[in-house]
Amino acid sequence: MTGHAIVIGGGIGGLAAAVALRRTGWQVNVLERVSAFAEVGAGLSQSPNAMRALAALGLGEQGPRQVSMPTWATHTMRLPSGRHLMRAPAQGDPPLRAFRRSALHRLLRQALPEDVVRTGIEVTGLTQDAEKVTITHTADRQEADLVIGADGIHSVTRRLLWPHAPGPRFLGYTAWLGLADTPIAVSGSMTMGRGRYFLIHPVAPGQVYWALGTAADQPGVRFDDELEQVRRRIDGWHDPIATLLKATPPEQVRHIDIHDLPDLPSFTSGRVALLGDAAHAMSPDRGQGAGQSIEDAVVLAAALATHGTVPEALTAYDAQRRPRTQTTARNARQAGSQVIHAGPVAHILTALALRLTPSALWERLAPRALGPLWDWVPPTLPDGAAPK
Numbered sequence: 078m079t080g081h082a083i084v085i086g087g088g089i090g091g092l093a094a095a096v097a098l099r100r101t102g103w104q105v106n107v108l109e110r111v112s113a114f115a116e117v118g119a120g121l122s123q124s125p126n127a128m129r130a131l132a133a134l135g136l137g138e139q140g141p142r143q144v145s146m147p148t149w150a151t152h153t154m155r156l157p158s159g160r161h162l163m164r165a166p167a168q169g170d171p172p173l174r175a176f177r178r179s180a181l182h183r184l185l186r187q188a189l190p191e192d193v194v195r196t197g198i199e200v201t202g203l204t205q206d207a208e209k210v211t212i213t214h215t216a217d218r219q220e221a222d223l224v225i226g227a228d229g230i231h232s233v234t235r236r237l238l239w240p241h242a243p244g245p246r247f248l249g250y251t252a253w254l255g256l257a258d259t260p261i262a263v264s265g266s267m268t269m270g271r272g273r274y275f276l277i278h279p280v281a282p283g284q285v286y287w288a289l290g291t292a293a294d295q296p297g298v299r300f301d302d303e304l305e306q307v308r309r310r311i312d313g314w315h316d317p318i319a320t321l322l323k324a325t326p327p328e329q330v331r332h333i334d335i336h337d338l339p340d341l342p343s344f345t346s347g348r349v350a351l352l353g354d355a356a357h358a359m360s361p362d363r364g365q366g367a368g369q370s371i372e373d374a375v376v377l378a379a380a381l382a383t384h385g386t387v388p389e390a391l392t393a394y395d396a397q398r399r400p401r402t403q404t405t406a407r408n409a410r411q412a413g414s415q416v417i418h419a420g421p422v423a424h425i426l427t428a429l430a431l432r433l434t435p436s437a438l439w440e441r442l443a444p445r446a447l448g449p450l451w452d453w454v455p456p457t458l459p460d461g462a463a464p465k
């Protein structure tokens with residue numbers, strides 16, 4: 078089945094949905110609130126499941142790989158002193174790829190004709206009947222056979238459809254993200270202090286993404302000099318952390334309070350589907366939010382291609398995506414809490430356990446823990462001709 082779809086929100090999830098739907102023959106418009114996409118905005122890692130989902134979008138193996146770097150951050154753990162708790166194997170390919178967020182976003186944008194994405198349009202209302210969905214936005218009203226709410230954690234689509242669903246929940250932690258311009262070579266690592274971590278990913282030649290996560294009593298606290306706040310919290314931590322901070326332009330630092338979304342009873346209603354953070358915003362501790370939104374996009378397009386009506390296809394999408402994404406969100410919340418909210422004893426025990434686990438055993442255990450998440454295989458999208 079094909080038709081006309083409107084995607085609300087031009088983030089990674091919304092653009093992935095537009096690419097997937099066009100690939101299966103749908104006519105798509107993306108409506109995005111901001112008037113221009115910013116180049117600022119750190120990085121993210123994509124695990125094998127997300128890389129397979131990107132490949133299913135038809136961007137090819139090479140497209141995503143060309144704009145990302147391999148990173149060993151899941152296999153290299155250190156203490157603030159620099160002592161290794163776990164070392165990456167000397168050989169082999171790391172499972173993760175790290176991207177500048179803007180590079181991944183641009184890759185998806187480039188897979189769409191220019192007139193598909195309309196910026197500077199904020200959606201404010203939505204009604205539907207059995208035949209169509211009507212949305213109201215700052216420029217006009219529009220009708221479509223299908224509407225996808227990919228409008229992020231504070232989704233208007235979600236609030237309109239489920240006015241009584243609980244909103245985002247603060248997880249008691251805050252994060253600074255930065256992009257350092259530096260020629261120093263890093264292979265990716267995670268440093269674990271008590272109640273805080275420092276993550277490093279290479280994202281492009283001469284560019285390194287870093288993130289500091291730390292406990293916070295309340296959201297919304299901001300500082301005149303955010304970089305200085307990062308320095309204070311990890312003063313004396315091992316090389317090359319101070320060097321990376323020095324090489325980070327202040328305008329490339331973002332400060333984000335970490336929230337997730339309590340489980341929704343459904344991701345769909347009639348002809349409207351939620352996707353990405355709008356449906357299942359999660360803490361970053363499994364590195365999965367964007368990857369899950371790309372998986373959503375592929376599964377949604379495949380369901381629409383194999384069912385006779387939009388509501389039937391959306392029911393199938395909900396059945397496939399809700400359990401997986403809500404389990405991932407729960408695991409991510411627990412993983413983050415174990416580091417951020419660890420007491421002194423728990424911190425020492427975790428570090429000891431990591432240190433005493435031989436690399437060979439870790440190599441066997443890690444796939445078992447992450448297997449169900451990383452082994453996901455996307456459905457094959459029928460290659461319908463994308464409409465002009």
Ligand SMILES: Cc1cc2nc3c(=O)[nH]c(=O)nc-3n(C[C@H](O)[C@H](O)[C@H](O)COP(=O)(O)OP(=O)(O)OC[C@H]3O[C@@H](n4cnc5c(N)ncnc54)[C@H](O)[C@@H]3O)c2cc1C
Pocket residue numbers: 085086087088089090091108109110111120121122123198199200201227228229230232233252254288333335352353354355359360361364365366367368369370
């Ligand atoms: C610190 C941190 C680290 C992370 N690290 C990773 C990682 O390593 N790997 C990973 O996979 N994920 C990671 N994530 C998660 C990832 O960033 C998100 O899950 C992903 O970007 C969500 O994409 P989205 O398109 O669903 O939402 P968004 O990126 O929020 O996009 C929503 C879009 O909708 C637009 N919009 C909102 N309202 C309206 C409206 N009314 N009308 C029109 N447009 C509207 C917004 O302007 C925005 O462009 C991380 C998140 C954080 C906070």
